Amino acid sequence: MAKSLSARNIVKHYGGVVALSDGNLDVHTGEVVALIGANGSGKSTMSKVINGVVVLDAGQLLLDDKPVNFSSPQAAKNMGIATVFQELSLIPQMTVAENIWLTREPMTGFGTVNRSAIKEKTEQLLSLFRGTYKTELRPDDTVGSLPPDEKQLIEILKAISFNPWMVILDEATASLDSRQVERLFELIGDWKGTDKAIVFISHRMEEIFRIADKYSVLRNGKTVGAGDMKDINDKELVKLMIEKESVFSFSRADSKNDKKDKPICLEVKDLQTDSLHGVSFSVHEGELVGIGGLRGQGQRDLLLSLFGDIPYSGVISIFGNAIKLRHPRDAMKRGLALIPGDRAREGLLYIRSILENLILPSWAQYGFPLRIGKAKKDAEQAGASLNLKMAGLAEPVSSLSGGNAQKVVLGKWLMRRPRLLLLDDPTKGVDVGTKAEFYTLLTRLCSEGKTILFYSSTDEELVGMCDRVLVLYDGIIRTELSGASLTKENLIAASLGASNEGAV
Amino acid sequence: MKRHLTWEFLMVRYPAFFPLILLVLALAINLFLQPNMFDRETLNSNMRVFLPLILLAVGQAIVLLGGGIDISVGGVVSIINTILATRVGLDGSPEKMWQFVMISLLVGALAGAINGFFIAYLRLQPIITTYATSFLYAGLALFILPNPGGGIPAEIANLYRTSTPLGLPLAFYVTAILLLVWSYVSSTRYGKYLFAVGGKATAAYETAVPVTRVQFSIYIISGFMAALAGIALTMLSGSGNAEIGGQMTLNSITAVVIGGNAFSGGIGGVAGPVMGAMTLSLIQNIISFAHINTWWETLAKAMIIVLALAVPGIINLIRRRRA
Numbered sequence: 001m002a003k004s005l006s007a008r009n010i011v012k013h014y015g016g017v018v019a020l021s022d023g024n025l026d027v028h029t030g031e032v033v034a035l036i037g038a039n040g041s042g043k044s045t046m047s048k049v050i051n052g053v054v055v056l057d058a059g060q061l062l063l064d065d066k067p068v069n070f071s072s073p074q075a076a077k078n079m080g081i082a083t084v085f086q087e088l089s090l091i092p093q094m095t096v097a098e099n100i101w102l103t104r105e106p107m108t109g110f111g112t113v114n115r116s117a118i119k120e121k122t123e124q125l126l127s128l129f130r131g132t133y134k135t136e137l138r139p140d141d142t143v144g145s146l147p148p149d150e151k152q153l154i155e156i157l158k159a160i161s162f163n164p165w166m167v168i169l170d171e172a173t174a175s176l177d178s179r180q181v182e183r184l185f186e187l188i189g190d191w192k193g194t195d196k197a198i199v200f201i202s203h204r205m206e207e208i209f210r211i212a213d214k215y216s217v218l219r220n221g222k223t224v225g226a227g228d229m230k231d232i233n234d235k236e237l238v239k240l241m242i243e244k245e246s247v248f249s250f251s252r253a254d255s256k257n258d259k260k261d262k263p264i265c266l267e268v269k270d271l272q273t274d275s276l277h278g279v280s281f282s283v284h285e286g287e288l289v290g291i292g293g294l295r296g297q298g299q300r301d302l303l304l305s306l307f308g309d310i311p312y313s314g315v316i317s318i319f320g321n322a323i324k325l326r327h328p329r330d331a332m333k334r335g336l337a338l339i340p341g342d343r344a345r346e347g348l349l350y351i352r353s354i355l356e357n358l359i360l361p362s363w364a365q366y367g368f369p370l371r372i373g374k375a376k377k378d379a380e381q382a383g384a385s386l387n388l389k390m391a392g393l394a395e396p397v398s399s400l401s402g403g404n405a406q407k408v409v410l411g412k413w414l415m416r417r418p419r420l421l422l423l424d425d426p427t428k429g430v431d432v433g434t435k436a437e438f439y440t441l442l443t444r445l446c447s448e449g450k451t452i453l454f455y456s457s458t459d460e461e462l463v464g465m466c467d468r469v470l471v472l473y474d475g476i477i478r479t480e481l482s483g484a485s486l487t488k489e490n491l492i493a494a495s496l497g498a499s500n501e502g503a504v
Numbered sequence: 505m506k507r508h509l510t511w512e513f514l515m516v517r518y519p520a521f522f523p524l525i526l527l528v529l530a531l532a533i534n535l536f537l538q539p540n541m542f543d544r545e546t547l548n549s550n551m552r553v554f555l556p557l558i559l560l561a562v563g564q565a566i567v568l569l570g571g572g573i574d575i576s577v578g579g580v581v582s583i584i585n586t587i588l589a590t591r592v593g594l595d596g597s598p599e600k601m602w603q604f605v606m607i608s609l610l611v612g613a614l615a616g617a618i619n620g621f622f623i624a625y626l627r628l629q630p631i632i633t634t635y636a637t638s639f640l641y642a643g644l645a646l647f648i649l650p651n652p653g654g655g656i657p658a659e660i661a662n663l664y665r666t667s668t669p670l671g672l673p674l675a676f677y678v679t680a681i682l683l684l685v686w687s688y689v690s691s692t693r694y695g696k697y698l699f700a701v702g703g704k705a706t707a708a709y710e711t712a713v714p715v716t717r718v719q720f721s722i723y724i725i726s727g728f729m730a731a732l733a734g735i736a737l738t739m740l741s742g743s744g745n746a747e748i749g750g751q752m753t754l755n756s757i758t759a760v761v762i763g764g765n766a767f768s769g770g771i772g773g774v775a776g777p778v779m780g781a782m783t784l785s786l787i788q789n790i791i792s793f794a795h796i797n798t799w800w801e802t803l804a805k806a807m808i809i810v811l812a813l814a815v816p817g818i819i820n821l822i823r824r825r826r827a
């Protein structure tokens with residue numbers, strides 16, 4: 001039976017932030033629609049609207065041309081729409097079978113779960129991916145003990161176990177290995193034939209071109225293009241994803257001087273962690289090097305391992321000295337500072353005062369007993385140099401705006417006079433004015449000889465600010481962009497692993 | 505098959521494995537100190553003392569499995585004790601007794617429902633809520649019976665104290681029935697929901713498990729079990745005392761944790777906590793038989809409990825070091 005779902009002019013705000021301003025999508029049975037867009041273009045919001053996780057602010061959902069309203073994930077499920085989430089909805093303590101059939105267990109006449117039936121049905125589902133498991137996967141294995149890719153497979157099986165007509169795969173291939181992706185694509189092919197519709201969200205260009213029949217491109221919350229995959233190539237797709245006139249008007253005051261004659265500040269050789277698979281690069285003193293790519297390609301692991309926050313293998317040398325970073329204090333001793341983007345969780349003690357937050361990393365240098373007068377004076381100075389707008393040092397950080405709070409995070413590390421700054425998406429949720437101040441500040445720090453490694457999820461920032469940008473893809477440096485090749489188009493193309501990487 | 509016999513597998517799949525070892529150990533030491541332990545009379549006098557804590561531990565186990573905690577169970581025990589001691593009285597008729605047993609069970613469930621309402625529907629912290637209501641219930645018990653006194657008819661108390669159908673203590677049958685009921689409940693859909701909510705409530709919600717109702721239900725079960733414990737304790741003591749349940753709360757939680765249930769929820773069962781409750785009671789016995797100076801009793805008991813709690817952690821630590 002042919003079915004269809006259409007989203008028309010969807011609007012969704014999160015607080016004051018517009019996630020979707022005009023989202024459109026048409027899905028019919030028997031086709032795979034790729035939902036494409038750069039970071040923050042509204043892809044996930046779109047998928048959350050059609051599976052009922054968020055309630056739309058304006059616009060309309062049409063199921064078989066009749067208006068529908070999904071108030072909860074359950075409502076969408078009852079309409080036969082299943083979602084494979086990237087953030088898994090599995091219960092780690094329970095078994096594979098219990099997880100897949102939770103709330104839909106086959107029952108015996110005595111009101112108990114029919115153990116042989118649940119096992120048999122699970123075996124059937126598991127056989128869909130047989131041969132791609134690392135060890136033999138059994139229905140009574142505990143989910144918590146499985147590797148991430150197998151958890152993801154269970155999540156997929158759970159979604160299709162109630163035989164939906166539409167499956168949304170939200171970056172479902174991200175943690176799968178190539179054999180598992182192959183198998184999934186074969187299955188998607190089968191599903192198409194049995195009157196299912198698939199919405200495929202992926203950041204891998206190659207996968208999109210292999211599996212999708214239609215595409216729908218989002219840019220800044222608007223659907224800017226849709227059509228048949230056979231009528232478009234990857235270059236045209238990338239073009240669609242890019243803003244024509246950039247709202248970003250910052251360019252560095254000093255020309256991006258060549259710093260190749262400066263000494264090497266940081267050298268990384270074959271760095272490996274759970275999500276990094278051999279990264280090597282070096283950074284000269286005074287350079288501002290960007291780290292780009294789509295979210296979750298290993299950027300965070302790179303910064304955290306450089307700060308000694310997570311275990312890694314490989315060699316990290318700072319100013320020519322190879323060191324083993326076992327703890328953030330090892331990195332701090334060598335003049336490193338990590339400015340996290342998630343202020344609330346990692347950067348600040350919100351209920352404590354600005355002063356306490358500012359001197360937290362350096363209180364030891366104010367001696368015992370604490371020389372509070374000197375600490376206050378230094379904090380005042382740091383605040384002034386950052387143009388921090390505050391009622392007083394004794395005020396709690398929670399009284400500051402997002403931009404000013406982020407300045408406190410930066411300030412607390414600048415008080416230690418670091419030589420190498422690691423920035424983890426520092427302008428997330430920061431207002432435009434403060435962003436501009438931030439850019440000026442970063443430029444000034446670089447001209448003062450500080451070295452900066454700058455990860456940002458905003459591509460314009462990287463293009464506008466950095467001397468060079470390392471583009472991460474699947475845990476390796478896919479491309480390095482600098483000089484004339486450092487354009488937004490190249491950056492996005494490289495982020496998606498498209499064919500025209502870096503070449504201009 | 506090999507990977508199935510790992511320590512984790514045993515701990516997760518058979519949570520009662522470690523408490524069983526502890527129980528056997530405690531039994532062996534106890535038997536050494538008290539050679540006639542398995543005589544009918546001694547066994548019965550032990551089991552009837554153990555039963556109230558066993559009942560309480562079963563209720564607490566369900567709450568912990570569902571991801572909560574109930575600190576008010578001791579207060580509920582006290583309320584039930586004072587109700588029975590004041591309303592039935594030493595010269596009350598058996599009919600009156602059974603009537604108030606029914607009322608007690610209702611009161612226990614109601615006390616649990618109050619906890620459950622605050623926690624499941626008003627989304628308050630379980631530990632804070634039940635800590636607060638524990639004072640409410642303890643205060644209510646004191647209101648009902650300010651000074652120790654009252655009681656239940658001796659014939660009914662003796663029914664509990666001396667019944668040994670087929671040569672086994674009454675408490676033994678009660679415990680067996682509890683385990684049977686649990687083995688049924690744990691394989692129903694409700695049982696699966698219980699593990700799901702305790703394991704990861706957000707994931708359970710996304711999978712359309714009625715999280716709120718499950719959370720509500722576990723406190724009703726806990727209140728009901730506390731009422732049963734209160735009834736058993738009253739029949740054991742035969743008299744009323746508003747402070748009788750006060751220290752039982754912590755013992756019930758200790759029993760459940762020794763019994764192998766995860767404090768964070770979603771792992772464990774009921775057999776383990778039952779064994780934990782028995783182990784805890786046996787430790788008390790061992791202490792008194794070992795003629796330890798009264799002043800040291802609390803310290804000795806606490807050290808044994810801390811050791812029992814720490815051993816699984818220590819084993820894990822050694823395993824991690826070796827890996």
